[in-house]
Amino acid sequence: MGVQISPSILSADWTNLAGEVARIAPTADWVHVDVMDNHFVPNLTLGLPVVEAILKSSPLPVDCHLMIADPDRWAPAYAEAGAASVTFHVEAVHAPIRLARALRSAGARAGMALKPATPVEPYADLLPELDMLLLMTVEPGFGGQAFLDVVLPKVRRARQLVRDGQHRIWVQVDGGVDADTIGRCAEAGADVFVAGSAVYGADDAAGAVRALREAAELATQSSWWVS
Secondary structure, X not given: OOOEEEEEHHHOOHHHHHHHHHHHOOOOOOEEEEEEEOOOOOOEOOOHXXXXXXXXXXXXXXXXXXXXXXXXXXXXXXXXXXXXXEEEEOOOOOOHHHHHHHHHHOOOEEEEEEOOOOOOXXXXXXXXXXXXXXXXXXXXOOOOOOOOHHHHHHHHHHHHHHHHXXXXXXXXXXXXXXXXXXXXXXXXXXXXXXXXXXXXXXXXXXXXXXXXXXXXXXXXXXXXXOO
């Protein structure tokens, strides 16, 4: 599908989530929802009832990133509710293959997320079970953090694993993605980009999404991994 932009409502006005989703609808591919439980990460955001409300009003497919403990138990409900993509953290999951298959059976794309310090190579054999690999470019838990360039070599290695195995997997990056960093992410191998404050901190959110897409597409045109 090429470059995809998934703005995170973590940086949106939570008193008007339907309106905030509408702001990005003309240009975004997804609406990214960060679910945090104050256990796996030191922050508490929203849960299934709010996600269900977003699903009822969103013209965009919902991309749920679960930063929660025990996703084996809780993640399938987000897929069953209608989320188009559900991502769990490898550091929290007990049975990743079983969970990925459950998410797919419920109609969602199955994503697996890795913290910045978690290597990607040990999970190469899981790639056929996944639809997306999310590489965090900040420590999960809070928006507005500075981008960690140290993760870019891991993005490159992940893309190489996907390419060598001929897997049809999206490589997503999340954290500190803005006009200054999105090109480096695209060159390294990412094709799905989560951006929060770079979108919702702009007066024209749809225009910010458009600008991010253009920057990523420009970098992708000359990237090593594009055949």
